[in-house]
Amino acid sequence: MDLRSIMGIYILGRCMCKMVTLKDVAKSAGVHPSVVSRVVNNDDGLHIKEDTRRRILDTIKELNYRPNQSARNLKKNETKMLGMVIPDFSNPVYASIIHGAEDQAAMENYNLLVYSMKQKGLKKNYFSHLLEDRIDGLLIANSESDDTEILELQKTNKPFVLVNRLINGINNYVVLNDELGGKLATKHLTELGHKRIAHITGPLFTGTGLRRFQGYRQGLREADIEFNSSHVQESEYTVESGYASMQKLLNLPELPTAIFASNIMICLGAMRAIYDKGLSIPEDISIVGIHDTFFGSSLFPSLTTVKMPLYEMGAESVKKLIASIKGDERENGQGLTIKEASLIVRDSTRELD
Amino acid sequence: MDLRSIMGIYILGRCMCKMVTLKDVAKSAGVHPSVVSRVVNNDDGLHIKEDTRRRILDTIKELNYRPNQSARNLKKNETKMLGMVIPDFSNPVYASIIHGAEDQAAMENYNLLVYSMKQKGLKKNYFSHLLEDRIDGLLIANSESDDTEILELQKTNKPFVLVNRLINGINNYVVLNDELGGKLATKHLTELGHKRIAHITGPLFTGTGLRRFQGYRQGLREADIEFNSSHVQESEYTVESGYASMQKLLNLPELPTAIFASNIMICLGAMRAIYDKGLSIPEDISIVGIHDTFFGSSLFPSLTTVKMPLYEMGAESVKKLIASIKGDERENGQGLTIKEASLIVRDSTRELD
DNA sequence: TTGTATGCGTTATCAC
């Protein structure tokens, strides 16, 4: 290493760290850049003398060479990045999905770029822009945005996967067995002897809300309990809306003895409403929710809930997306429903006297 | 548009969407690519005939041209992406920080790439790799990782900012006024007449845990209450650890009448421990936490807590990081402490009889 | 087994 290069690197004591390139490695190892490239990429099929490989590998380490991603991206026309759109980071449901997605992505050498819809100054055609700008594929895990915008994405040549969401005509999706979830919750209550079981649904224009509702009806049916529409309140997936819906149920002439809340936010709101009315859980009213969050067992009383495989859904979505990116047509256009769902019994439900 | 190009675009009915490049736009608009580039980049100083500009802009719209980010990145040696390391997506505290960071990043035309330390198969030197691979700068918001690894980062030419964390010798940080937070929590309790106020601290090797503890002592001092070390339990920032710590406090010969929990996780654990012991909040024991999360008002009882400006901290961190990237040396090496903190009184604390 | 040549799409520095 000569004086000039040292001077190039240190200017006024601040490390400018001029990037080490393939060429530098090649020169230092006394080979042609393309050979270095092949070694770096573990290009099998192309055999490289063991001696040269060693020498190159050593030089790489010595110079601390790291390939320039941007150059790679440009050359190979891929970014090894996946996008993911979620409604809101503070929603614990999405935290689990992200976790699964991130793990799977890392395992397959991709990075996950998560965008929340709460982001300020969100533009129209946000998805398309995303997809065409930086990422190789997109996971769409938000329930709110307009279907038409998503349908537009099909005009792009880049793949996307719907996560926990269904849209007519789009078959790249991964969803949960929400119907089973709703049924498990409801059956738990019927098995405890409850008859007047109310359901606070999610928005019924969402697949999750609707399917959990169907599970509820199925659960009632299997217990030979007649469906009573006054026991159903449609709510948004928010604490506030859950609270309001519960209040309506509490104004019924004959109070329900049990509540099935369609998600954790609704559930929190409903519990608060019950307390504010001066009633106790589970003494006066049992309640069961959907989704097992980190604070479920910290609530008072701890929450009986249905655990849905959110982590797995995240991971499977990434698998599917990467398969699409790699052009695996078997994966493309085949929806996946993850079957499992399980009841976690805690203290918010009790047997009816 | 001639037949050949159409054939190039559609193969077997599937849109291959061959990327539209600068060249395509140039050819179609009858100018040289470099002119298009200047228009796209709003290159002021270089004047472009209004007529040409219009024509180019129209062509861009018509062909739906979008600049190739990878090429830009390569050329300009920047990615317009910021990395952010957090311990865990499911921690609601970080959700707020991310939200603020994401907003600010979007406003300054950056993307935010969030990595959790829970990610599977995390390698050594993870931070350095991150920093050199894809991003222009890094926000480090995790409290766990080794200081030495972070000190290593200084050898890189890319900037980073510590978020909610202090390390000796590193002055690029944004932190909260945790001492004030601790003091506010404690003073609230003293003002309610409590004398035996226990504190479940965070890990005392973390700046946050330590400073909140100092705030606690200061709060006691200002109320002329003598510090009692048996009233202090050190805990991790987890529900389980908070539970265990509270159990120890509940075994004291003389029970504390109030608890200050150093964060929301600890707080949840402590509340559960109190209930499991058969005691009531706030009748038997008052409790106040740090951080206002979406479920704070949904807990039973709703939680009195200190609201810290997490969102702002996220936003400020990004501002600082981008300033560093742009080479603004005033920003570089100047720590920032966000002063505000405010008490939110709910139902988990009450006046001592 | 290794070297050569070319180009990915863009921007910057020229010259005209």
Place this chain on the structure above:
DNA sequence: GTGATAACGCATACAA
């Protein structure tokens, strides 16, 4: 005002 040209760092088809 606009056009020509080179270069960013890498990967790959092809030649040797």
